[in-house]
Amino acid sequence: MGGHNIExxxxxxYVLNQGLSLAAVLNDTSARNKWTxxxxxxxxxxxxxxxxxTTGLFRDNETTTLxxxxxxVWAVKSNLTQSLSQIRQISQSLRNRWGKYGAPAPEAGRTIxxxxxxxxxxxxxxxxxxxxxxxxxxLEWGFMMDDPRMTNSTxxxxxxxxxxxxxEPYTNDPRVSHSHGWSSGPTSILMxxxxxxRLKSAAGATWSIAPQPxxxxxxxxxxxxxxxxxxxAFEVRNGTYQHLRFSxxxxxxxxxxxxxxxxxxxxxxxxxxxxxxxxVASGLAGGNWTFVPRSSAxxxxxxx
Numbered sequence: 343m344g345g346h347n348i349e350x351x352x353x354x355x356y357v358l359n360q361g362l363s364l365a366a367v368l369n370d371t372s373a374r375n376k377w378t379x380x381x382x383x384x385x386x387x388x389x390x391x392x393x394x395x396t397t398g399l400f401r402d403n404e405t406t407t408l409x410x411x412x413x414x415v416w417a418v419k420s421n422l423t424q425s426l427s428q429i430r431q432i433s434q435s436l437r438n439r440w441g442k443y444g445a446p447a448p449e450a451g452r453t454i455x456x457x458x459x460x461x462x463x464x465x466x467x468x469x470x471x472x473x474x475x476x477x478x479x480x481l482e483w484g485f486m487m488d489d490p491r492m493t494n495s496t497x498x499x500x501x502x503x504x505x506x507x508x509x510e511p512y513t514n515d516p517r518v519s520h521s522h523g524w525s526s527g528p529t530s531i532l533m534x535x536x537x538x539x540r541l542k543s544a545a546g547a548t549w550s551i552a553p554q555p556x557x558x559x560x561x562x563x564x565x566x567x568x569x570x571x572x573x574x575a576f577e578v579r580n581g582t583y584q585h586l587r588f589s590x591x592x593x594x595x596x597x598x599x600x601x602x603x604x605x606x607x608x609x610x611x612x613x614x615x616x617x618x619x620x621x622v623a624s625g626l627a628g629g630n631w632t633f634v635p636r637s638s639a640x641x642x643x644x645x646x
Contacts, residue, residue, distance in 0.1 A: 343402065343403065343449075344402075344403050344405050344406070345403030345404045345405050346387070346388070346391060346392070346403055346404060347402060347403050347413065348388060348392050348400040348401065348402060348403065348410065348413030348414070348416075348417060349402075349410060349412045349413035349416055349449075351384055351387075351388050351422070352388070352413060352416035352417045352419075352420045352422045353416060353420070354384060355381055355384045355385060355388075355420050355421075355422050356416070356419065356420035356421075356422075358377050358380060358381040358384075359381055359420070359421075361377065362374060362377055362378060362381070367544075384422075385422050385424075388400070388417070388422055389422075389423075389424055391404055392404070393428075394409070397409060397435055398428075398431035398432055398434065398435040399414050399432060399435050399436075400413050400414050400417055400432075402449060408448055408449060409435075409448070410447070410448060410449035411436065411445060411446065411447040411448065411449065411455070411458050411459070411462060412447065412449055412455075412458045412461075413449070414432050414435075414436060414465070415432075415436070415458060415461040415462045415464070415465040416461060417432070418432055418433075418464070418465040418468050418469070419461055419464055419465060419468065426469075426470075429465070429468060429469045430469045430470070430471070432465065432469070433465055433466050433468075433469035433471050433474060434471075436462060436465065436466075437466070437471075437474050437478075440478065440481065441454075441503055442505065443481075443482065443485050443501070443503060443504070443505040444456075444459060444478070444481055444482030444485060444503075445459045445462050445478055445482060446503050447459075450500075450510055450511055451510035451511075452502050452503045452504065452510055453500055453501075453502065453503060453509065453510045453511070454482065454500065454501055454502070454503050455500050456482065456483070456486065456497055456498065456499075456500065456522075456524070456525035456527070457499075457500070457522075457524040457525060457527070459478065459482055459527070460524075460525070460526075460527020460528065460531065461527070462478065463475045463478060463479060463527060463528065463531045463535075464527075464531055464535070466478065467531070467535035467554055470554070472535070472536065472554040472555065472556030472557075473556040473557055475531070475535070475556070476536075476556045476557060476558065479528050483497065483528060485505070486498055486525070489505075491507055492520065493520050493521065496520060496521035496522075497520075497521070497522060497525035497526060498518060498519070498520050498522060498525060499518050499519040499520075499522040499524070499525065500518065501518075532563070533563050533565070535554050536553065536554060536555055536556070536558060536561055536563075537551075537553055537561050537562075537563035537574050538550070538551050538552040538553035538554060538574070538599070539551055539563055539564070539565075539572055539573075539574050539588075540552070541567070541572075542596070545567040545568050545569045546567050546569050546572055546590070546591065546594055547569065547593075547594055547595075548594065548595055548596055549572065549590055549594060549595075549596035549597075550596055550597045550598070550599065551574055551588055551596065551597070551598045551599070552597075552598070552599035552600075553574070553576065553583075553600070555576075555578050558578065559577060559578050559579070560576075560577050560578075561574070561575065561576055561578075562574075562575040563575070564589075567591075569591040569593070569594060570590075570591030570592070570594075570628075571589060571591065572589070572590050572591070573588060573589045574586075574587070574588040574589075575587055575588070576633075581602070582603070582635055583600060583603055583605075583633060583635065584635070586600075586632070586633035587630070587631065587632045587633070588630075588631055589629070589630045589631075590628040590629065591628045592627075592628045592629055593628055594627075594628035595625060595626065595627060595628065596626055596628070597622065597623065597624045597625070597626065598617075598622070598623050598626060598631075598633075599620070599621060599622050600617060600621035600622075600633070601620055601621045602621055603617060603621040603633075603635065604617060604621070604635065604636040605617055605633055605634050605635040605636045606633070606634050606636075607623055607626070607631045607632070607633055607634075608631065608632050608633075608634060609629055609630060609631055609632075610629075610630055615631075
């Protein structure tokens with residue numbers, strides 16, 4: 343690293359905006375203008391100084407032509423980027439450099455880092471490229487799960503881009519963990535993006551369900567907060583959602599987004615809400631809902 347590093351500035355930009363969100367929750371407006379201005383200046387400067395329009399990627403800093411994995415995926419995650427087209431260009435450029443064993447992290451030498459690759463999965467979903475995310479998941483985590491040198495049940499801390507079990511940041515190979523929590527990114531990413539289940543405020547008082555199944559044909563996911571259980575399950579056939587149902591705690595409110603879909607949401611007591619433009623239904627009350635595609639002749643009973 344050196345100069346004005348893109349990863350560090352992406353992280354700083356992200357933290358500043360998280361702090362501003364927390365301040366809003368606490369109704370603390372004392373420093374809003376100061377830190378909003380600073381965050382905007384970081385975004386402007388990073389794009390002016392570090393963005394390479396030819397490659398579609400950010401350089402690590404002003405003194406190098408190295409295009410890091412960490413800084414680019416964090417630029418997407420932190421919204422340091424300036425447009426969806428820029429995000430998609432980063433997604434495609436990152437995908438173009440995958441090797442036989444996964445996505446390279448050139449900022450760490452001949453290294454594949456499952457930790458930062460977990461954030462690359464997010465970057466592809468944010469770009470609207472779920473199949474790229476799933477392809478990388480199968481490539482990199484599939485290698486870690488199936489290779490006979492691994493445990494076949496846990497994930498390694500890092501390895502070489504040539505597939506050898508050497509992690510360049512360490513000089514001692516036995517030091518590398520083969521059961522490392524920071525390699526478990528797909529767990530939450532499949533929940534938040536493939537299933538599309540996200541909490542928008544504390545404990546899920548507000549929520550959204552915006553699945554990106556890609557080429558998956560079946561998804562079933564859920565979790566519990568102190569407000570209750572959140573769950574979503576569906577099948578996809580020929581690009582059409584089948585048997586989609588979801589459940590959120592009573593007293594909460596949220597939105598569902600099913601782009602390109604037409605149909606109606608039905609509650610157990612017969613309340614019907616039609617999807618609007620873009621396949622969106624907003625302000626849904628918490629509870630159990632079933633989606634019926636417009637082409638369906640009738641609704642099957644759903645048991646919860």
